[in-house]
Amino acid sequence: MPTVTLITLGVADLERSAAFYTALGWHRSTASVAGEVVFMQGDSVVLSLYGRDDLAADAGVAMPATEHAAPISLAMNVPSEADVDAALATAAAAGGQVVRSAYRTDWGGYIGYAADPDGHLWEFAHNPGFRLLDDGRVVLPKGGAA
Numbered sequence: 779m780p781t782v783t784l785i786t787l788g789v790a791d792l793e794r795s796a797a798f799y800t801a802l803g804w805h806r807s808t809a810s811v812a813g814e815v816v817f818m819q820g821d822s823v824v825l826s827l828y829g830r831d832d833l834a835a836d837a838g839v840a841m842p843a844t845e846h847a848a849p850i851s852l853a854m855n856v857p858s859e860a861d862v863d864a865a866l867a868t869a870a871a872a873g874g875q876v877v878r879s880a881y882r883t884d885w886g887g888y889i890g891y892a893a894d895p896d897g898h899l900w901e902f903a904h905n906p907g908f909r910l911l912d913d914g915r916v917v918l919p920k921g922g923a924a
Contacts, residue, residue: 801872
């Protein structure tokens with residue numbers, strides 16, 4: 779089964795971003811290299827913060843000349859609607875920006891979006907159709923293809 783083990787975000791300021799993610803509950807690893815890369819430990823995935831220009835050079839691509847990240851979002855599922863509201867408030871207090879306040883979806887969920895200091899979008903979601911384990915992992919419903 780495929781497993782995502784590490785997500786790397788290109789950021790403008792390593793320490794600003796590390797402070798943002800620490801406020802959201804990620805834990806900075808001693809494997810980090812000062813001024814080069816910050817590794818943040820999650821439960822089953824590592825978040826890597828890397829300078830935008832360094833990431834572009836490492837990948838051999840040109841970084842878009844914009845302060846906003848590519849059109850992708852990452853998500854954190856939480857146990858309740860109140861936890862969605864709390865996560866958005868925490869993100870804003872940590873230097874992020876709430877880009878869409880929490881709302882009830884047509885599929886029965888409750889979600890909101892915040893951008894980190896570099897514009898990477900995070901969805902905070904309560905999805906009553908996904909089982910959320912005590913350790914934070916999501917268990918998807920079983921069934922055939924739609």
